[in-house]
Amino acid sequence: MHDEVFGLFEAMSAIEMMDPKMDAGMMCNQIKRKVMTLEKSVEAGTVKIKDLSAEEQIGITDATLACMVTWLEGHSLAQTVFTNLYLHNPYIIEDRCTKAISMCFLKIVDLIRDRINRANVFEEEDFQPMTYGFKMCGDVTDVRVMGMMKEVEDEYNRVLKNTRVKSGEERDAATEKKHELAVAVHTRIRFYRLFLSMLISFTKDKCEGVPQAQKILEQLTELVPIMKKTEPLGIQPEQREVTKNDYPTIMGFEPIINQRLLPPTFPRYTVIKSRSEALSYLEQLADKLKVVCALPSVSSLHSILEIFLDFSKSAPCVLSRSLLQLTFLPPSRKIFGTITVVDAIKDTIRNFIAPPSLIAKSLLYNNPQAKEYVDGFLSHAVRPICTIYQITGHNRARQRDKWAHLMEDMASLQDEADKVDAYLHNILMKTDPSRQHLACFGTWVLYHTLQVMIHYTLSGFELELYATYEYHYVFWYLHELLYAWLASTLTRASSFLSEHEALTEQQTKGRSNKKNKKKKKPKPNGKELLLTQGAQQLCGGYYKALVGFRLDGKMKQPSFEFDSEEVRYTHRFSPFGNVITPPMVQYTQFCEMSDLNRYEFPLSAAEMYSMAYKCFYQAKAIYESISNPSEEVQNLIKIAKTNFVVMKLLMGGHKKDSQSPPEFEFNHSKVFPVIKI
Numbered sequence: 001m002h003d004e005v006f007g008l009f010e011a012m013s014a015i016e017m018m019d020p021k022m023d024a025g026m027m028c029n030q031i032k033r034k035v036m037t038l039e040k041s042v043e044a045g046t047v048k049i050k051d052l053s054a055e056e057q058i059g060i061t062d063a064t065l066a067c068m069v070t071w072l073e074g075h076s077l078a079q080t081v082f083t084n085l086y087l088h089n090p091y092i093i094e095d096r097c098t099k100a101i102s103m104c105f106l107k108i109v110d111l112i113r114d115r116i117n118r119a120n121v122f123e124e125e126d127f128q129p130m131t132y133g134f135k136m137c138g139d140v141t142d143v144r145v146m147g148m149m150k151e152v153e154d155e156y157n158r159v160l161k162n163t164r165v166k167s168g169e170e171r172d173a174a175t176e177k178k179h180e181l182a183v184a185v186h187t188r189i190r191f192y193r194l195f196l197s198m199l200i201s202f203t204k205d206k207c208e209g210v211p212q213a214q215k216i217l218e219q220l221t222e223l224v225p226i227m228k229k230t231e232p233l234g235i236q237p238e239q240r241e242v243t244k245n246d247y248p249t250i251m252g253f254e255p256i257i258n259q260r261l262l263p264p265t266f267p268r269y270t271v272i273k274s275r276s277e278a279l280s281y282l283e284q285l286a287d288k289l290k291v292v293c294a295l296p297s298v299s300s301l302h303s304i305l306e307i308f309l310d311f312s313k314s315a316p317c318v319l320s321r322s323l324l325q326l327t328f329l330p331p332s333r334k335i336f337g338t339i340t341v342v343d344a345i346k347d348t349i350r351n352f353i354a355p356p357s358l359i360a361k362s363l364l365y366n367n368p369q370a371k372e373y374v375d376g377f378l379s380h381a382v383r384p385i386c387t388i389y390q391i392t393g394h395n396r397a398r399q400r401d402k403w404a405h406l407m408e409d410m411a412s413l414q415d416e417a418d419k420v421d422a423y424l425h426n427i428l429m430k431t432d433p434s435r436q437h438l439a440c441f442g443t444w445v446l447y448h449t450l451q452v453m454i455h456y457t458l459s460g461f462e463l464e465l466y467a468t469y470e471y472h473y474v475f476w477y478l479h480e481l482l483y484a485w486l487a488s489t490l491t492r493a494s495s496f497l498s499e500h501e502a503l504t505e506q507q508t509k510g511r512s513n514k515k516n517k518k519k520k521k522p523k524p525n526g527k528e529l530l531l532t533q534g535a536q537q538l539c540g541g542y543y544k545a546l547v548g549f550r551l552d553g554k555m556k557q558p559s560f561e562f563d564s565e566e567v568r569y570t571h572r573f574s575p576f577g578n579v580i581t582p583p584m585v586q587y588t589q590f591c592e593m594s595d596l597n598r599y600e601f602p603l604s605a606a607e608m609y610s611m612a613y614k615c616f617y618q619a620k621a622i623y624e625s626i627s628n629p630s631e632e633v634q635n636l637i638k639i640a641k642t643n644f645v646v647m648k649l650l651m652g653g654h655k656k657d658s659q660s661p662p663e664f665e666f667n668h669s670k671v672f673p674v675i676k677i
Helices: 008-013 024-030 038-044 054-072 096-119 142-163 173-202 210-233 275-297 301-313 318-328 341-353 368-391 396-431 440-462 468-507 513-518 526-551 565-578 587-594 605-624 631-651
Strands: 663-665 674-676
Touching: 054 096, 054 173, 054 210, 054 275, 096 142, 096 173, 096 318, 142 173, 173 210, 173 318, 210 275, 275 301, 275 318, 301 318, 301 341, 301 368, 318 368, 341 368, 341 440, 341 468, 368 396, 368 440, 396 440, 396 565, 440 468, 440 565, 468 526, 468 565, 468 587, 526 605, 526 631, 565 587, 605 631, 631 674
Parallel strands: none
Antiparallel strands: 663 674
């Protein structure tokens, strides 16, 4: 028997409460030892709250950091940070150093949780914000906690001075050991204090705290190697068996103290990171946050987006992703807390395509009706454009779905842009027939739409969603449509800019003409156009090589039983149906456009390899023409070089009789593989 609202899905996700295999709360009953709270542990004498040795303080501090890093990796606070009993009630701790560190750590956790919640670029697998009712020292101010940390830091500073060996004195082993331990504790106190200070700096309005955060990050980077070196000095867990429900820890930690707080769910085993792994994680975090600190010096929205995309590719943690988002667009919804998004978009469009309606000397600029239409369009552009930046903050796996959903918003913005362009063009024709406004805003929206479509398609390679027999139509779509449209969009934007500059030069002729000649501007969108053309040639090379492999019998199509190539093709590109420009190429159109029988003489595999060779060669030449190439561009040059050598071998009949399929190796790039035969 079952209720009508209790269907299969509910049955599959239901658990049997009180069953040890299904209910996480029942784990406590399977542990032989008595699980005690902080207060009971102090009474029983298993946990010290005063006169802690330096080794104990080092061990507790490092183990707590390891718990924090495990929490940032997506586990719950109850099973990570709050397995540290000292954090349950730091007020009863008598040891000044442990008390200050515990309070400071609670403040750090609270600030991290606040920043990640505000940025809202996490999924359930990235981060769990629940606090399970634990207090975060809210009744003690940040200033007081910083003061407490400074006091114990000064205390250890005095110990350092007293134990430092003066020149000419003999080294006493006991004093030297005491000095080494004092250095280790002092470094950790300083690290915690600076880490809290850095997080507070990131909360300040208008990015005022960013320069300070940058200085602190340099100091933190210097402290981590010392912490790594002194990590073995801390107390270590006893050597005993690790079970699914329990693991050995040090004094003050209890793995299953909070098991009863968890909702009745399937038991989830939490593996706490090792101390050395946690310190390496914090080192990487500091490097990522240096990128965040450099962000406010970038003015162009397009350049910021490039930074966001590169940052996302480096697989940053949820905290660095969140701080990047909040630095760029804090809760005030102003870029860097000072520039309105509308103004930033206006500047970006002006620099991208220079539409007459945004140029101060144009007759359209002061036309009240034109101004109303432009302002309306810009305010509607805010949400989808901000969403592009926000999507880059999510984890790589979730981005694909979000790119697909965004296409609907981009399509409606495109439609509005075309209407506004047409309206402004009509007004312009009456006042200044020599200029036009057609496709100005439309080109800028199309540029972003194509970027979204390309990110969506390429993410399929990164997530390994495509089977090798699907590669040919994915690369065909990128080569023939997406990159081709993007290249023509960038070219159109550049020609609009050139026209505007020529017109400006004409108007300013006779006025400081010599000065104008000196300021030779680089070609607008030049580097991006080269990158687009290079990617287009690479995709063309892959497509032609894959067709050659099929003609040679090296790549066989599977015998589809429940689906077909058409079903898979339609499924892969279905989100593109929401976009008006470029129109989606249906499967029948793809078959017609890629049919080799349309040529007068049917093409052979060798001819396809020859065409692929030319594409890879052109891609190499394009990438090599880019000045100051990034590591990514250098990798693409290697890929293009290797692939055109492979195509040359195949043209010469290398392994012609072999039927073994080619291999696609994604070591240098997650998107563009090296072909191996």
